[in-house]
Amino acid sequence: MCALRVVESEPGQSRYAALAAAMRARIVAGEWPPGCAIPAEQTLASEHGVALGTMRRALDLLAEQGLVERIHGRGTFVRQGLGGAPMLRFFRFGASGPDAPKSRILARERVAAPAEIARALACGPGEQALRLKRLRSVGGQPALHEEIWLPLPLFSALAEGDPGGWGDLLYPVFAERCGVHVHRAVDTIGFGSLGVAPARALRLPAGHPCARVQRQAFDLAGRCVEWRTTLGDANAFHYTVSIT
Amino acid sequence: MCALRVVESEPGQSRYAALAAAMRARIVAGEWPPGCAIPAEQTLASEHGVALGTMRRALDLLAEQGLVERIHGRGTFVRQGLGGAPMLRFFRFGASGPDAPKSRILARERVAAPAEIARALACGPGEQALRLKRLRSVGGQPALHEEIWLPLPLFSALAEGDPGGWGDLLYPVFAERCGVHVHRAVDTIGFGSLGVAPARALRLPAGHPCARVQRQAFDLAGRCVEWRTTLGDANAFHYTVSIT
DNA sequence: AAGTGGTCTAGACCACTCT
DNA sequence: GAGTGGTCTAGACCACTTG
Numbered sequence: 001m002c003a004l005r006v007v008e009s010e011p012g013q014s015r016y017a018a019l020a021a022a023m024r025a026r027i028v029a030g031e032w033p034p035g036c037a038i039p040a041e042q043t044l045a046s047e048h049g050v051a052l053g054t055m056r057r058a059l060d061l062l063a064e065q066g067l068v069e070r071i072h073g074r075g076t077f078v079r080q081g082l083g084g085a086p087m088l089r090f091f092r093f094g095a096s097g098p099d100a101p102k103s104r105i106l107a108r109e110r111v112a113a114p115a116e117i118a119r120a121l122a123c124g125p126g127e128q129a130l131r132l133k134r135l136r137s138v139g140g141q142p143a144l145h146e147e148i149w150l151p152l153p154l155f156s157a158l159a160e161g162d163p164g165g166w167g168d169l170l171y172p173v174f175a176e177r178c179g180v181h182v183h184r185a186v187d188t189i190g191f192g193s194l195g196v197a198p199a200r201a202l203r204l205p206a207g208h209p210c211a212r213v214q215r216q217a218f219d220l221a222g223r224c225v226e227w228r229t230t231l232g233d234a235n236a237f238h239y240t241v242s243i244t
Numbered sequence: 245m246c247a248l249r250v251v252e253s254e255p256g257q258s259r260y261a262a263l264a265a266a267m268r269a270r271i272v273a274g275e276w277p278p279g280c281a282i283p284a285e286q287t288l289a290s291e292h293g294v295a296l297g298t299m300r301r302a303l304d305l306l307a308e309q310g311l312v313e314r315i316h317g318r319g320t321f322v323r324q325g326l327g328g329a330p331m332l333r334f335f336r337f338g339a340s341g342p343d344a345p346k347s348r349i350l351a352r353e354r355v356a357a358p359a360e361i362a363r364a365l366a367c368g369p370g371e372q373a374l375r376l377k378r379l380r381s382v383g384g385q386p387a388l389h390e391e392i393w394l395p396l397p398l399f400s401a402l403a404e405g406d407p408g409g410w411g412d413l414l415y416p417v418f419a420e421r422c423g424v425h426v427h428r429a430v431d432t433i434g435f436g437s438l439g440v441a442p443a444r445a446l447r448l449p450a451g452h453p454c455a456r457v458q459r460q461a462f463d464l465a466g467r468c469v470e471w472r473t474t475l476g477d478a479n480a481f482h483y484t485v486s487i488t
Numbered sequence: 489a490a491g492t493g494g495t496c497t498a499g500a501c502c503a504c505t506c507t
Numbered sequence: 508g509a510g511t512g513g514t515c516t517a518g519a520c521c522a523c524t525t526g
Contacts, residue, residue: 014495040511051497056512066488072512073504082487187485191435191455191478209453209478211435234435234453234478241431241485243326244310258514284492295516300493316493317523 004049019048019058024067027078028221034181037075038068066183067220081181081219084169090189090213091236093138101136101143103170105163106201108132113149120216121151122224128152130159135201136168143236145198149227154178180225185217191234198231209234248293263292263302268311271322272465278425281319282312310427311464325425325463328413334433334457335480337382345380345387347414349407350445352376357393364460365395366468372396374403379445380412387480389442393471398422424469429461435478442475453478
């Protein structure tokens with residue numbers, strides 16, 4: 001057997017970077033699923049025939065990139081997907097505690113994805129997708145209106161059954177029912193005005209100014225697994241960025 | 245003379261963290277001004293009586309925090325302040341290249357700072373401050389309207405003379421004329437509608453929807469040295485955030 | 489060629505967590 | 508107490524920049 005798992009690095013790349021890339025590949029391939037503990041530093045170091053410090057740097061790199069989480073005294077773990085990517089960090093609604101907003105599915109359809117969305121979702125143009133419309137309420141008041149596109153057949157488990165049992169957060173549902181772990185999301189913020197349908201759902205006049213958050217969510221392998229557009233009252237929008 | 249500069253760490257703090265804090269203090273105190281090279285790792289390590297690796301971790305920490313910049317083969321340098329904190333990353337105006345927007349000062353007054361601003365600026369309430377109004381144009385079109393508060397007497401050099409010679413970016417002016425280096429800024433994004441004066445300056449109707457970016461800027465020591473409110477057409481706003 | 493930061497090693501010891 | 512990650516050391520060698 002090959003006891004030593006040697007990693008060759010491209011020229012110009014450091015050994016710890018090459019090790020990190022190799023570990024990353026093993027994680028993405030599913031050798032250690034999310035939440036799982038990976039072997040101890042010392043074990044990995046001797047497995048690859050490198051010094052402990054070098055393997056530590058590799059693991060530190062993966063931790064910086066958010067791929068693993070290191071816990072002193074316990075071990076190194078593959079990170080779980082995002083729990084609920086808190087859309088509420090973009091909005092401030094009156095008297096909202098830290099609770100997740102209540103969620104209600106308004107519509108669910110299988111449709112062919114339009115070109116723009118098919119391109120973003122990394123599925124062929126015209127391929128089938130699942131389109132959800134969803135209303136989220138805070139303190140009993142409608143607050144956010146969402147249109148969500150999910151590629152099929154990856155999410156076919158969500159095309160059937162009662163959406164009422166899904167709960168208020170979507171990403172845990174993705175993980176449990178579809179085995180999809182959302183690892184990274186990119187949100188693009190803009191301002192616009194409400195169309196007729198979202199306005200009615202939000203109990204605001206059509207044309208009312210709104211904030212639009214367009215999200216693409218990605219799994220560990222970097223595939224785009226969700227395309228979402230969230231609308232909310234522009235006056236409830238606020239967001240803080242620190243730059244250095 | 246005391247050849248060894250020993251750093252005692254609080255219990256529970258690692259030695260490199262204590263070293264980093266000590267170095268930070270020397271930088272903030274002005275021992276090495278912005279842009280200046282600090283002594284070599286080896287020099288600092290023996291100066292403090294620690295191993296090279298330990299001093300490296302301390303310097304790496306400062307680099308992460310944005311306090312210093314490490315350049316392979318050249319040295320470690322105290323970071324210059326922010327050049328122009330590009331307000332344009334929040335807006336997209338037609339046909340705008342990467343050039344800084346043209347700047348024109350509309351008004352400049354010494355006034356007593358209102359309570360809210362005095363609190364933010366870390367100067368006593370009712371203390372004198374400099375208030376600027378400024379119009380920034382992209383491609384010849386007015387694009388952003390700014391109200392800027394600066395504490396006096398720190399910025400008294402800007403209270404006199406012709407603002408026409410300041411150029412299009414403010415932070416280099418702060419550095420050259422007032423010795424103030426902006427090191428960090430916090431921007432809060434909100435939404436509203438234009439008042440009469442900003443609307444006229446921007447050639448938009450009063451009440452037009454606008455994005456509001458409220459900025460607090462800080463120097464190395466963490467003092468708030470600027471309070472700014474920027475307004476621009478809400479339809480030109482866009483911003484992208486990545487979450488992990 | 490001299491000086492800088494970047495990588496890698498090999499090993500000791502400490503701090504934390506679980507059983 | 509056994510196993511984990513975190514800190515620290517001492518030294519070798521490499522890669523990059525400058526004179």
